[in-house]
Amino acid sequence: MASYLFRRLLLTIPVLLGVATLVFSLIHLVPGDPVQAMLGDSASPQDVADLRGRLGLNRPLLTQYGSFLKDVARGDLGTSLRTNQPVTSAILERLPATFELGLAAMVLAVFFAIPMGILAAVKAGTRVDYAATTVSLLGISIPNFWLGPLLAILFSVTLGWLPVSGSGTLAHLVLPAITLGAPLSALLARMTRASVIEELREPYVLAARARGVSQIRAVLRHAFRNSLIPIVTVLGLQIGAVLTGAIITETIFAWPGVGRLLIQSINFRDYPLVQGCVLLIAITYVTMNLLTDLVYGLLDPRIRYE
Amino acid sequence: MLTVGSTIVGAAALAAIVGPWLAPFDPSAQELPLRLAGPMRGHPFGLDELGRDILARVLTGARISFAVGLTVVSVSASVGTLVGAVAGYLGGAIDDVLSRVIDILMAFPGLLLAIALVAALGPSLANVLLALTAIGWVGYARLVRGQVLRAREFEYVQAARALGAGTSRVLWRHVVPTALPAVVVQATLGMAAAIIGEAALSFLGLGVQPPTPSWGSMLNGGRAHLLDAPHLTIVPGLAIALLVLGLNFVGDGLRDLTDPKQR
Numbered sequence: 001m002a003s004y005l006f007r008r009l010l011l012t013i014p015v016l017l018g019v020a021t022l023v024f025s026l027i028h029l030v031p032g033d034p035v036q037a038m039l040g041d042s043a044s045p046q047d048v049a050d051l052r053g054r055l056g057l058n059r060p061l062l063t064q065y066g067s068f069l070k071d072v073a074r075g076d077l078g079t080s081l082r083t084n085q086p087v088t089s090a091i092l093e094r095l096p097a098t099f100e101l102g103l104a105a106m107v108l109a110v111f112f113a114i115p116m117g118i119l120a121a122v123k124a125g126t127r128v129d130y131a132a133t134t135v136s137l138l139g140i141s142i143p144n145f146w147l148g149p150l151l152a153i154l155f156s157v158t159l160g161w162l163p164v165s166g167s168g169t170l171a172h173l174v175l176p177a178i179t180l181g182a183p184l185s186a187l188l189a190r191m192t193r194a195s196v197i198e199e200l201r202e203p204y205v206l207a208a209r210a211r212g213v214s215q216i217r218a219v220l221r222h223a224f225r226n227s228l229i230p231i232v233t234v235l236g237l238q239i240g241a242v243l244t245g246a247i248i249t250e251t252i253f254a255w256p257g258v259g260r261l262l263i264q265s266i267n268f269r270d271y272p273l274v275q276g277c278v279l280l281i282a283i284t285y286v287t288m289n290l291l292t293d294l295v296y297g298l299l300d301p302r303i304r305y306e
Numbered sequence: 307m308l309t310v311g312s313t314i315v316g317a318a319a320l321a322a323i324v325g326p327w328l329a330p331f332d333p334s335a336q337e338l339p340l341r342l343a344g345p346m347r348g349h350p351f352g353l354d355e356l357g358r359d360i361l362a363r364v365l366t367g368a369r370i371s372f373a374v375g376l377t378v379v380s381v382s383a384s385v386g387t388l389v390g391a392v393a394g395y396l397g398g399a400i401d402d403v404l405s406r407v408i409d410i411l412m413a414f415p416g417l418l419l420a421i422a423l424v425a426a427l428g429p430s431l432a433n434v435l436l437a438l439t440a441i442g443w444v445g446y447a448r449l450v451r452g453q454v455l456r457a458r459e460f461e462y463v464q465a466a467r468a469l470g471a472g473t474s475r476v477l478w479r480h481v482v483p484t485a486l487p488a489v490v491v492q493a494t495l496g497m498a499a500a501i502i503g504e505a506a507l508s509f510l511g512l513g514v515q516p517p518t519p520s521w522g523s524m525l526n527g528g529r530a531h532l533l534d535a536p537h538l539t540i541v542p543g544l545a546i547a548l549l550v551l552g553l554n555f556v557g558d559g560l561r562d563l564t565d566p567k568q569r
Binding site for chain 2: 011014015018019022023026027029030031137138140141142143145146149150152153156157164240241243244247248251252262263266267271274278281282285286289
């Protein structure tokens, strides 16, 4: 197990380095002069030169890359061009809101998906199953940038039950959490259905039923418990989708998280902040994938790194 | 499932091809007195914030969606198949390098990388295509690499090698064709993902720019009018959801056809 952990951790290093390199490259992909693009056409040559010096863009590329990596390792992501605030603290201010939204979305997704997936598996091939499968396919097909406005039209504009945007109360959290959680819920329901169906065919479940164990107990105590490993894995791997979904959801509902900060910084061409937000989301994604793999390895002793 | 999906996708493709010619209005023509008007005689889907016919814009937007989907899928599938086949078949250092590149790109959430690329390159349809292709090929490469690793050990492949067939001939005539059914399924689902990707970027203001009608940018325009003109949001969103649902039906149906275990 120790060697599995070590090798898995070791494999993460080139991935993190690659992520940092991609983020570093972003500013150099800007067509023309990135500093001119940030300041606009009306900026004076002196301002352009000053900012180029401040960002270190007048140094050789390799030197820039080296100091970028060193700064990232120290947690220094530069300074926002618009607010002059350190990028790290700007992101840290917004991070709790994104985590709150992501967590609420995942809790909602699990709450709806698992009963629906189990029901569809137990009733496989019936109308209940077809209805659950269609609902989950709809959940995957309806993009969150449409679901969010639709929910706002229904629950905020027409019924007046919930606020259309903003944050601060539980009521503000409901629509963004449903918008972000719906596709995850749909995917989890499909996964739960497939896993439980597979487990229900296993001899140990049939043996339990033959011993007189009730169907509900056989499903919940036996089949579902063994289906949990792939379900937990999908949940872990979907954290990345939740993080990127948060970019859109936060923009729709004016939720003050990192996703909205990213879009605002793109609109203001605040590239240090763009780089910081992208790096943070990508590193969170890589870390969650790593943790999912490690938990998977712990849960199922058959899984070992080859 | 496959029939329902094919019908939806076929109808949407037909609408994209002939719709803009049949639409009674030009998608850019404005009737300012009727701006934000709901569905009415002559304008079955209503008019937008600049008094443009939403039906005409949805039909023209369908062309953009199909163009993005087909372009991204064909380029991504070609590049991904080439990279995956070379990595899987040749193995060794080439496979190590290509696999690490694939790992790194897979470590990035796809939409985030697309947003980051478009943020750097600037918002335009061409940059959206570039960004979606940059993230799209990776999935095909990983899929094809896995299939090729399995197929290269098949007896008929070894027989072809023993008969003196060259690497290129064995790879493209005997090994890669075994991966194609899986690639076709992935391409169908990938087309749905590309259409959603373009719409998401345009919705965020990073994709197709006005006045070109794209379903995502139409949804973006509708955000400011949720209270007074919800039809601006409902109609283009419904178009995206229907087309994506149809493509998902086709993808699922094809997967069931090609993989008996999925039935």
